[in-house]
Amino acid sequence: MITRMSAISVQFEANQGELAANQSELAAAQLQLINEFTLTEIVDLRPGSTMIEIIDGYASLCMTLEESTDQINWTNLGETPVVSIQALEGMKFFRFCSVD
Numbered sequence: 001m002i003t004r005m006s007a008i009s010v011q012f013e014a015n016q017g018e019l020a021a022n023q024s025e026l027a028a029a030q031l032q033l034i035n036e037f038t039l040t041e042i043v044d045l046r047p048g049s050t051m052i053e054i055i056d057g058y059a060s061l062c063m064t065l066e067e068s069t070d071q072i073n074w075t076n077l078g079e080t081p082v083v084s085i086q087a088l089e090g091m092k093f094f095r096f097c098s099v100d
Helices: 002-036
Strands: 058-062 082-086
Touching: none
Parallel strands: none
Antiparallel strands: 058 082
């Protein structure tokens, strides 16, 4: 019984050492990622996403309007409205919807 407990204790200590080494590698990788890119180099990676540039405190959103009756086939309406939004401090999220 003591031999079995000693073996478990040795294995536990080995696992703790391996965990500490893995945590150290993870911390190093995280630091590397943090220093890998500047904020200006980051682009949203979601397909179809667009980064919106802020110039003189305003973000200009330019959208091409399309319509569909089946959400498969789309037709360009030829309209491109521009909306300017004042960019205040902090992060904000926007969405738009159609008016019935």
